[in-house]
Amino acid sequence: MRVTTGDQAGAQAVSAAEGDWGQPGRPEKPAPDGGPARARNLGLVLALISAFAFGGSGVAAKPLISAGLEPLQVTWLRVAGAALVMLPVTWRHRRLLLRRPALLLGFGLLAVAGVQACYFAALSRIPVGVALLIEYLAPALVLGWVRFVQRKPVTRAAAVGVVLAVGGLACVVEVWSGLSFDPVGLVLALGAACCQVGYFVLSDHGSEGEDAADPLGVIAYGLLIGAVLLTVVARPWEMDWAVLGGSTDMAGTRVPAVLLLGWIVLIATVLAYLTGILSVRRLSPQVAGVVACLEAVIATVLAWVLLDEHLTAPQTVGGAVVLAGAFIAQSATPKGDGAEGADGSVAGGSSVDAPTPDRTSYR
Template sequence: MIRSISLGIAVVSALCFGFSGPMAKYLGAAGLSPLESVWVRMAGAGLVLLVILAVARPGALRIPRDRLGFFAAYAVIAVAGVQALFFLAITRLPVGVTLLIEYTAPVLVVLWVRFIRRVRLPRAAYLGALVAVIGLGVVVEVWQGLRLDALGLLLALLASACCAGYFLMSDNLHVDPLGLVAWGMIGAAVVLVPISQPWGIDWAAFGRTVTVSDFTLPVAGALAWLIVVATVIAYVAGVTAVRRLSAAVGATVASLEVIGAALLAWILLDEHLGVAQIAGGAVVLLGALLAQTATAARQAVPPVGEPVLTGVQGR
């Protein structure tokens, strides 16, 4: 039962993240640049969480002195790095290829856990991550229109590394997850100021309505959904799931975000799924199901004489 609940939380996180692309399209149609949209998203989500926690759980906002560096690294790597590098990469590479490269993160997480933290994982963890990446390749039809711009490839690889960092750092059991996400968002908004240049945002755009593929939404409504659902709920659920499942399993299950995004784009943007997308989605689901069997490896059993290594050691 506990495992099923944990997996459910991970799926909710992936589906909520899936709204990012469709809602960002409405902001783009209103005139915001991708980096402006990222900044508004991070700043808005950070403020929402700060207000909620200040009223309901003020203790969650306290940052222990010995964790200041960790919180700063989370803001820069796990939030600002993932968001900014992805949006910069898609200016030089096809979106599908960039997504595929970014979602090699589960493989990076599995390798980190095995060789850096020295935690033994069952074969299902490795197989699930590999199968999920193969499925993503089919979903985005990586064989079509591939052009490997050197800088774009580097940016996408860095985004993948930051994405892996998000899962690994979210696995830290010594900090409050809600406070971590709240300060991570605020810190990311501060870090992104120089490149997002929010002073140039056309704030009047949020009072308009825009139409994308015959579907009309108020821009303010799209932004609210992007902030509350695709950011606050997605990040909080994601961190919670990683702590329950482990970074390796949580990262692989998070690959379902691409499937969720494709389905939502089909519904909201009339971007139809082809046979390859449906087949690839089934493969991704298989990878996620394989990976979830590795949940029992949250605490590995080492040979006699060696210390027990858990998911929180090695940071």
């Protein structure tokens, strides 16, 4: 919290380095693993793994928070622990720091520290459901960026998929349970969404051209930079470290705190970021953002099973709508040109893919 990955829906990467791929009379940009369909399918699988891994972070973190740790302290443990695990990768890709310093700084600042800091700060002022809904406006913001800033056509189906996903998410988080919130909290949650958009765009730039940054190196440095930045906010020196040596309660079952921390670090962070970045390499940011919405659904289901936090009828319906939106967006592959051809392009000209990022935003 890609994110989303988040997840995907539509066309080739957007940047000067991309040139004329996908334009009328030009060849399609080669898919990473041979064939657009295969690449999209693999990307979707990776995105779902990423969403599942990220979705499980809250279920593992909640018992630690209930045991006495602050939310930001758990976040710092997550990021710093993952950065420590990835140190060998950081050393192996040490030249990346000189080649792509702006990318790495932006990745650590936005994708890691920015999203999480804004999200937790928002939670201190507005309801969780409202904060989540605003944060998951990122897919719609990416779509708006592609259509109105980059002035590139997008498919109508992709737009419908995003609308369905966001609308379904409103039911999943039951946003109507908290309709009053202060402006500062709203701005902070929107800041988290904007950080996710930056995350998507940065991931795309990191995958372009022959000098593309290795995703493992980007993850490793992003976590390291994020850990340093979060240290200032989380103040780990004030943390009750004894909590990690005991056990926590998970729906009546005692679970070692260190086991939950291991899940958060290795699965919900290292694996989640890696699969997220690899998925968006094969999917467009619109789809990456839509699939990222599944994180909220997965988190709710896991909380139902592991924490005995049951789904309500609106949440169940909302989850189905989110899945439908993700499927529609994933199935919307732009082809050809025209005002609105068989592919459902919203605008004239050939449909071009948005930045191809990496979800997995981030919570």
